[in-house]
Amino acid sequence: MKLIEAKQQFISSWGAFGTHWGINRTMAQIHALLLICSDPITQDDIMEELNISRGNTNMNIRELINWGLVDRVILPGERKDFFLAEKDIWKVVKMIVKERKKRELEPMLQLLDRLEEVEGDKRDKNIKSFIDTISSIKKLGKQADKTLDTMIRAEESWFISSLMKMFK
Amino acid sequence: MKLIEAKQQFISSWGAFGTHWGINRTMAQIHALLLICSDPITQDDIMEELNISRGNTNMNIRELINWGLVDRVILPGERKDFFLAEKDIWKVVKMIVKERKKRELEPMLQLLDRLEEVEGDKRDKNIKSFIDTISSIKKLGKQADKTLDTMIRAEESWFISSLMKMFK
DNA sequence: TTTAATTTTCAAAAAATATTGAAAATTAAA
DNA sequence: TTTAATTTTCAATATTTTTTGAAAATTAAA
Structure with a gap:
């Protein structure tokens, strides 16, 4: 497989x-494209590479920045903004886990707390x-929450070696 | 909060x-409804409770059965089919992890293997x-795959106490 | 067998979500 | 300043996904 084809495959599958x-889909594709670009690229580069409109590109870049996965870079002497993705995949995973935990898991746990008080x-x-079902979901959810907290704080090397030991 | 309201909240949030x-959304809502029903219920019960059509109900029940989260139950003397959800949340989580791993993580790892051969x-x-990026994603993905395999095989009690030790 | 109840299918309709593109806003060079 | 390049916004449009409901298929009682 040629490099250009491999890149396309990666973007499309991601x-x-x-x-x-x-x-x-577009947000994930822009992320994929930025992941395999070693140097920062512009909105126009992204539009051209993925064949998408300016508005779409702009909105999804903003979202990637909100997630902390992409940074806007100002290059000296350049008029346009450039964009660069965080390349350390461990950091990327931690960022996504952190955001989704905050946006989805935590509100769900709060709801379960209230529902338990029926x-x-x-x-x-x-x-x-009803309470039994809610409690059992809450128990597992709380455990997941703690585990993810620890993971978010962990270094990749520590985390992996720790898992290795855990699972022999 | 009254029980009836709590149930509605749970279904809608799930x-x-x-x-x-x-x-x-509907698949998740049917699952939620079945999770909080201690006795098996019929398609008509689900249609009425969630205000959805017969076709929609039928298709999403089938999907829940495919995921191994719901069983069809034949009650002696009853003409209609009844449905019952797996209530052990640890089993539910393992089932979902197993399916998603097979459907999504494993094909992605296979793709990464091929892309590395560019x-x-x-x-x-x-x-x-390019290879560096792909390899680092693959490395983390393989680790996740192994970890999830172990988790799928584990007992809840073992798993939680193991995580406890791991994270002090 | 019939017959009636029940389940399943799937084309059409509705709803939800994503995308476009042009106008407005912003930014910085002239 | 003015001007031109660039970014942002968002109503309109297109696409994708979900839902409906009625017909077909299946099932089991009569």
């Missing part, structure tokens, strides 16, 4: 992969069964 | 949560930079 995880006699079969 | 993870001089800056 985009498809993203859609399975609730990330829009009114009524705890000996009532219906109430008991 | 649905919204699903959409952030590439799972369709033609050309490995000393060429462009080639080297």
